[in-house]
Amino acid sequence: MTPGARVAATIELLDEIVSHTERPADLVANAYFRSRRYIGSGDRRSVSERVWSILRRYGQLAWWLERTRHPHRGTRAIVAADLMLVEGLDMAGMQSLFDGGSYRPMPLDEAEYRALRQMEGHSLPHPEQPDWVRLNVQEWVAPHFREAYGESWGREIAALDTPPPVDLRVNRLKADVGQAREMLAREGIDTEPMRYATDGLRLRRRLSVVKGQAFQNGLVEIQDEGSQLVAALVDAQPGMQIADYCAGAGGKTLAMAARMNNKGRVVAMDVYESRLDRSAQRLRRAGAHNVERRAIDADNRKWLKRQAGAFDRVLVDAPCTGTGTWRRNPDGRWTLRPEDLAELVPKQAAILDAAAKLVKPGGGLIYATCSVLPAENEKQIAAFLERNDAFEVVPVGSLWRDVLTSEPPPELESGPYLRLSPLKHGTDGFFAAALVRKAAAKPVQATGPAPEAGAEGATEEAAQNEASEATPDVAAEAVPDSVSEAVPTSDSEAAANAAPQAAPVSASETAPASASEDVQDSSPEAAPDAPEKPEGPREPSA
Numbered sequence: 001m002t003p004g005a006r007v008a009a010t011i012e013l014l015d016e017i018v019s020h021t022e023r024p025a026d027l028v029a030n031a032y033f034r035s036r037r038y039i040g041s042g043d044r045r046s047v048s049e050r051v052w053s054i055l056r057r058y059g060q061l062a063w064w065l066e067r068t069r070h071p072h073r074g075t076r077a078i079v080a081a082d083l084m085l086v087e088g089l090d091m092a093g094m095q096s097l098f099d100g101g102s103y104r105p106m107p108l109d110e111a112e113y114r115a116l117r118q119m120e121g122h123s124l125p126h127p128e129q130p131d132w133v134r135l136n137v138q139e140w141v142a143p144h145f146r147e148a149y150g151e152s153w154g155r156e157i158a159a160l161d162t163p164p165p166v167d168l169r170v171n172r173l174k175a176d177v178g179q180a181r182e183m184l185a186r187e188g189i190d191t192e193p194m195r196y197a198t199d200g201l202r203l204r205r206r207l208s209v210v211k212g213q214a215f216q217n218g219l220v221e222i223q224d225e226g227s228q229l230v231a232a233l234v235d236a237q238p239g240m241q242i243a244d245y246c247a248g249a250g251g252k253t254l255a256m257a258a259r260m261n262n263k264g265r266v267v268a269m270d271v272y273e274s275r276l277d278r279s280a281q282r283l284r285r286a287g288a289h290n291v292e293r294r295a296i297d298a299d300n301r302k303w304l305k306r307q308a309g310a311f312d313r314v315l316v317d318a319p320c321t322g323t324g325t326w327r328r329n330p331d332g333r334w335t336l337r338p339e340d341l342a343e344l345v346p347k348q349a350a351i352l353d354a355a356a357k358l359v360k361p362g363g364g365l366i367y368a369t370c371s372v373l374p375a376e377n378e379k380q381i382a383a384f385l386e387r388n389d390a391f392e393v394v395p396v397g398s399l400w401r402d403v404l405t406s407e408p409p410p411e412l413e414s415g416p417y418l419r420l421s422p423l424k425h426g427t428d429g430f431f432a433a434a435l436v437r438k439a440a441a442k443p444v445q446a447t448g449p450a451p452e453a454g455a456e457g458a459t460e461e462a463a464q465n466e467a468s469e470a471t472p473d474v475a476a477e478a479v480p481d482s483v484s485e486a487v488p489t490s491d492s493e494a495a496a497n498a499a500p501q502a503a504p505v506s507a508s509e510t511a512p513a514s515a516s517e518d519v520q521d522s523s524p525e526a527a528p529d530a531p532e533k534p535e536g537p538r539e540p541s542a
């Protein structure tokens with residue numbers, strides 16, 4: 001491709017991404033390159049690198065279009081501004097790219113030329129840019145970050161702009177960390193132990209993992225350290241009954257099952273059966289045989305009702321805005337709308353209420369999001385505790401010590417909840433609250449073994465729920481409304497398993513239909529030095 005043709009392809013791909021905001025950018029990009037197999041790998045990499053980098057600075061680029069009264073706001077204008085302000089082209093350089101030649105962009109018209117000329121010699125930052133522009137977030141989102149982080153909100157957002165690592169979780173059912181590390185090393189994949197997650201390994205250099213034996217034989221899964229920590233804090237133990245209420249394609253289901261040594265039961269639930277189905281191959285590969293899949297639908301309504309009070313642990317990995325995953329999903333910065341947040345908050349509350357019914361007395365309820373916004377996190381839990389006085393918080397510090405057998409980071413000591421961020425912990429942004437259903441007699445900490453499924457309290461409560469006409473139907477409450485489902489919400493699994501830095505790949509490397517839709521079984525890959533590959537912060541990308 002000529003440099004001009006690369007620019008034209010950048011404009012075209014960006015156009016597709018911004019006009020398909022309901023689809024994760026990586027899927028759009030994969031489809032774009034799949035239907036243009038004539039684009040070679042070097043060109044592909046160059047185009048996708050430029051696209052992801054523009055997605056990160058979209059706010060500042062748009063600011064410059066306003067400032068220079070550029071006649072357009074579309075992707076052609078954005079790409080042109082990027083070439084001037086980031087790549088430092090002058091007007092002569094611009095005209096040689098935009099010359100209307102074959103496969104090259106049409107020549108700049110007079111108004112475009114006038115606006116771009118004002119950018120000549122400037123760089124992207126400008127002292128007059130407000131904070132939210134400088135930080136490349138939408139204006140309405142900034143106050144939510146300020147609320148979450150106080151004075152350090154700017155640094156936290158900036159950290160969400162750094163390249164994410166490739167993290168692996170070692171599957172205890174197949175190997176210990178040392179064995180997995182050795183096998184990876186034999187495949188040329190250099191890893192180091194993780195800072196916090198006991199079963200984690202972090203790649204020292206981006207390399208493809210999924211084609212190797214360690215991955216294919218189920219010794220490792222790709223999973224962000226934050227996601228691993230959330231799953232670990234559920235404290236799933238052999239013999240327990242665990243409900244993974246928003247299981248999606250099973251990222252955390254797998255992590256919990258791995259801790260149970262195939263003893264006890266994990267029920268993976270989701271309103272989308274198709275997502276649950278995608279976990280099947282991953283579970284097989286991992287050698288996890290104690291997982292049952294149950295769609296939350298009319299067919300399972302009665303079954304679900306019977307499960308009230310039956311679980312030692314219930315994990316709610318709720319659909320969310322995915323603001324914690326922006327390292328991997330830079331398009332999420334621009335696709336998130338205030339109405340998405342407004343719709344998600346009541347939806348999360350309804351899911352939490354429905355899932356809470358499944359917890360047995362003394363059992364644990366763990367609510368998690370890959371969002372960093374208080375409305376979806378601390379405030380959500382405060383409201384839940386107002387509605388449900390049967391639950392109380394288990395401070396994350398003590399839980400961490402018990403489960404991970406290490407000292408928690410000092411900042412987690414001061415608050416009741418797990419709040420992870422790229423700035424402080426090098427993970428994606430995650431939130432988790434561990435709650436325990438108070439037992440009638442002696443309360444059992446969520447960190448300790450919960451009473452067995454047939455324990456008195458549980459049986460009683462289940463029976464009561466069965467009998468009571470007044471008991472709301474867990475399944476009925478949990479069914480999402482169509483509006484919420486259309487929301488470009490996040491998926492912790494996408495975040496956790498995302499293929500950081502992977503460029504859309506060639507036919508041979510290409511993920512099957514969708515990297516985001518079928519995270520593990522497709523191509524959660526990281527091409528060496530490739531640009532970040534977003535896995536959209538959207539609920540449907542589980």
Ligand SMILES: C[S@@+](CC[C@H](N)C(=O)[O-])C[C@H]1O[C@@H](n2cnc3c(N)ncnc32)[C@H](O)[C@@H]1O
Nearest residue numbers: 246247248251252271317319478491492493542
């Ligand atoms: C954050 S994702 C889950 C990711 C998954 N736990 C993992 O670690 O791989 C949220 C999931 O919630 C599911 N969901 C949405 N509405 C739901 C509801 N009302 N009840 C249960 N699950 C729901 C979505 O289908 C999606 O798979």
